[in-house]
Amino acid sequence: MTKENLSKDNGPKLDVKIGGLRLKNPVMLASGTCGYGEELSDLIDLSALGGIVVKGISLEARTGNKPPRLFETPCGLLNAIGLENVGVQSFLKEKLPWLKKNQVTTVVNILGNSIDEYEQMAALLDGQSGIDAIEVNISCPNVKKGGVLFGTDPKAAFEVTRAVKRACSLPVIVKLSPNVTDICEIAIAAEEAGADGVSLINTLLAMAIDIEKRRPVLGNVFGGLSGPAIKPVALRMVWQVSRAVSIPVVGIGGITTYEDAIEFLMAGASAIQVGTATLVKPAAGLDILHGLVDFMLQNNYQSIGELKIQD
Amino acid sequence: MKKRHFDKTARIIENLEIRPNIFLMRLACPDICSYAQPGQFCMVKSGLVQGLDPLLRRPLSIHRCHRDTGEMEFLFRVVGRGTKALSMQTSGQEVELLGPLGKGFDLKPTQIPIIVGGGLGVAPLLFLAETLSGKKGVAILGAVTKGELLRLEPFKKTGLEILVATEDGSFGNEGLVTSVLERLLAKLDDRAARDVAVFACGPHPMLRAVFSICNGYGVKCQVALETIMACGSGLCLGCAVRSSGGYMHVCKDGPCFDASRLLWE
Ligand SMILES: Cc1cc2nc3c(=O)[nH]c(=O)nc-3n(C[C@H](O)[C@H](O)[C@H](O)COP(=O)(O)OP(=O)(O)OC[C@H]3O[C@@H](n4cnc5c(N)ncnc54)[C@H](O)[C@@H]3O)c2cc1C
Ligand SMILES: Cc1cc2nc3c(=O)[nH]c(=O)nc-3n(C[C@H](O)[C@H](O)[C@H](O)COP(=O)(O)O)c2cc1C
Numbered sequence: 001m002t003k004e005n006l007s008k009d010n011g012p013k014l015d016v017k018i019g020g021l022r023l024k025n026p027v028m029l030a031s032g033t034c035g036y037g038e039e040l041s042d043l044i045d046l047s048a049l050g051g052i053v054v055k056g057i058s059l060e061a062r063t064g065n066k067p068p069r070l071f072e073t074p075c076g077l078l079n080a081i082g083l084e085n086v087g088v089q090s091f092l093k094e095k096l097p098w099l100k101k102n103q104v105t106t107v108v109n110i111l112g113n114s115i116d117e118y119e120q121m122a123a124l125l126d127g128q129s130g131i132d133a134i135e136v137n138i139s140c141p142n143v144k145k146g147g148v149l150f151g152t153d154p155k156a157a158f159e160v161t162r163a164v165k166r167a168c169s170l171p172v173i174v175k176l177s178p179n180v181t182d183i184c185e186i187a188i189a190a191e192e193a194g195a196d197g198v199s200l201i202n203t204l205l206a207m208a209i210d211i212e213k214r215r216p217v218l219g220n221v222f223g224g225l226s227g228p229a230i231k232p233v234a235l236r237m238v239w240q241v242s243r244a245v246s247i248p249v250v251g252i253g254g255i256t257t258y259e260d261a262i263e264f265l266m267a268g269a270s271a272i273q274v275g276t277a278t279l280v281k282p283a284a285g286l287d288i289l290h291g292l293v294d295f296m297l298q299n300n301y302q303s304i305g306e307l308k309i310q311d
Numbered sequence: 312m313k314k315r316h317f318d319k320t321a322r323i324i325e326n327l328e329i330r331p332n333i334f335l336m337r338l339a340c341p342d343i344c345s346y347a348q349p350g351q352f353c354m355v356k357s358g359l360v361q362g363l364d365p366l367l368r369r370p371l372s373i374h375r376c377h378r379d380t381g382e383m384e385f386l387f388r389v390v391g392r393g394t395k396a397l398s399m400q401t402s403g404q405e406v407e408l409l410g411p412l413g414k415g416f417d418l419k420p421t422q423i424p425i426i427v428g429g430g431l432g433v434a435p436l437l438f439l440a441e442t443l444s445g446k447k448g449v450a451i452l453g454a455v456t457k458g459e460l461l462r463l464e465p466f467k468k469t470g471l472e473i474l475v476a477t478e479d480g481s482f483g484n485e486g487l488v489t490s491v492l493e494r495l496l497a498k499l500d501d502r503a504a505r506d507v508a509v510f511a512c513g514p515h516p517m518l519r520a521v522f523s524i525c526n527g528y529g530v531k532c533q534v535a536l537e538t539i540m541a542c543g544s545g546l547c548l549g550c551a552v553r554s555s556g557g558y559m560h561v562c563k564d565g566p567c568f569d570a571s572r573l574l575w576e
């Protein structure tokens with residue numbers, strides 16, 4: 001790969017649009033795996049990426065789950081961080097200025113325990129310079145509905161999406177949970193409520209047991225599985241959702257190499273996010289971007305959209 | 312902006328099994344070496360691991376840093392697949408290193424250092440001892456039995472006074488490092504106690520005991536902690552430990568902590 005291949009004039013067109021969100025290329029970093037950007041700045045140039053999705057943020061700071069929070073499984077990672085985050089006010093004061101100054105395309109991942117909380121978050125982020133879009137994490141318990149996840153109920157997903165859309169003028173991407181019977185149903189609900197795009201998948205609900213101690217490994221018992229182990233499942237869901245909705249789809253799940261990224265773009269994704277791979281190798285996202293460009297050059301693809309398999 | 316950490320491929324100069332299942336690996340890594348501070352660590356992946364399993368890099372303390380030659384050492388025990396792969400590597404082969412990571416020991420208040428290492432806990436402490444060499448201080452090293460004592464010779468060369476404890480009494484004092492520490496601190500008057508700084512690394516129960524002894528004598532105490540890690544660089548928030556001010560993250564706020572800030576229940 002060369003720098004020139006990335007320039008607009010002689011290489012393929014890499015830019016993509018997700019509603020009003022313009023990305024200079026389709027490679028983003030996934031929420032919860034790139035901190036608030038600054039943590040990675042020593043090792044990679046974040047502004048060369050399509051964008052980053054910051055760690056999920058709530059109205060108030062959250063302390064997260066009791067340890068242990070991590071466990072490695074074959075080709076995968078189990079995590080139960082528990083949505084630990086600094087809260088929206090600290091994010092705006094302490095984290096956003098750095099992202100803005102360094103010209104990082106920034107998508108803010110938000111979470112809440114009620115429609116009202118999501119709505120307030122969206123209103124607080126609206127009009128803040130330096131924020132390019134909102135990604136709504138709906139894999140959260142709806143406290144008013146007895147803890148049922150917003151992301152598992154099409155009606156709740158619709159209501160959250162509509163509330164966020166009404167509360168702000170930013171592009172809104174709804175991030176889907178794979179822990180449902182029919183993910184297309186949820187994607188359609190988000191589209192009907194006005195989402196500019198959907199991203200998928202979040203982690204798969206999973207667990208591990210320590211047979212010596214005869215108890216679950218994670219402090220929280222259950223955790224979310226990510227990494228290469230979930231890629232085939234994620235790819236299948238991206239394929240299905242891309243055919244069920246007409247808004248752009250962002251593919252996530254186990255993407256580790258540029259070949260993985262191309263599979264998702266062929267399945268129908270307009271952009272992709274790299275999660276666990278960044279934890280292993282900070283430059284994974286950039287390596288994927290460079291590999292993608294080389295592949296497009298070698299195979300004469302002029303734009304990202306051309307990769308998609310038409311059926 | 313000035314770089315403070317690196318993602319590098321480093322060449323192995325030597326990898327020796329110095330005790331059954333315990334390896335001393337020396338590598339050429341001038342970049343990391345020139346910035347590393349005692350107590351910091353690297354995320355390490357063996358060059359023999361091709362493919363995706365094991366997936367994550369493994370945290371290892373920087374055991375020693377030769378700034379003049381740009382050589383760095385790790386001291387590690389084989390416990391699972393990641394360390395097994397590292398143990399099978401030979402000179403000339405490569406490892407991937409991300410580092411130097413985390414917050415090392417705070418050396419500012421150190422008038423009289425007392426270093427306490429139990430078993431493999433000496434891993435981060437030799438770098439510390441060599442950095443403090445020339446000071447009037449003590450290193451207390453312990454193991455179950457004489458044959459399991461690690462790195463006594465290089466510790467002796469630092470000029471620190473060396474005290475040894477073995478649980479079976481086969482070498483040095485019989486018993487635990489904590490009894491040796493307790494006897495040492497009991498001899499201090501109040502003024503001396505203020506000048507002493509204890510640095511400890513080892514199994515969690517040992518660290519808890521070290522802290523409680525130091526606390527009793529009003530002596531400052533820092534500990535190097537271990538948790539399971541994924542990124543080692545503050546991205547995933549997976550390495551949480553409880554402190555008086557809520558959760559802290561071992562890879563970013565530590566691994567070296569002022570022991571009085573941690574909750575030791
Ligand atoms: C900051 C830091 C510095 C460290 N420095 C050293 C060092 O200098 N020398 C050394 O030998 N070890 C050190 N460790 C521990 C070392 O990282 C683990 O032994 C290693 O990750 C195990 O990997 P594995 O693939 O061989 O074992 P795995 O197959 O991953 O696990 C085997 C067993 O080891 C346990 N384990 C896994 N990861 C850790 C961990 N991070 N800490 C404790 N137990 C673990 C597992 O629960 C399991 O029981 C350090 C850990 C940390 C967090
Ligand atoms: C440690 C960790 C923390 C995560 N935190 C969040 C989060 O705060 N919000 C969110 O929407 N997704 C979160 N995720 C999910 C990822 O963004 C991503 O959807 C998932 O890990 C699958 O992608 P991957 O296999 O590339 O990691 C987290 C994942 C991991 C591993």
Ligand code: FES
Nearest residue numbers: 543545548550562
């Ligand atoms: S190991 Fe990822 S934040 Fe500490």
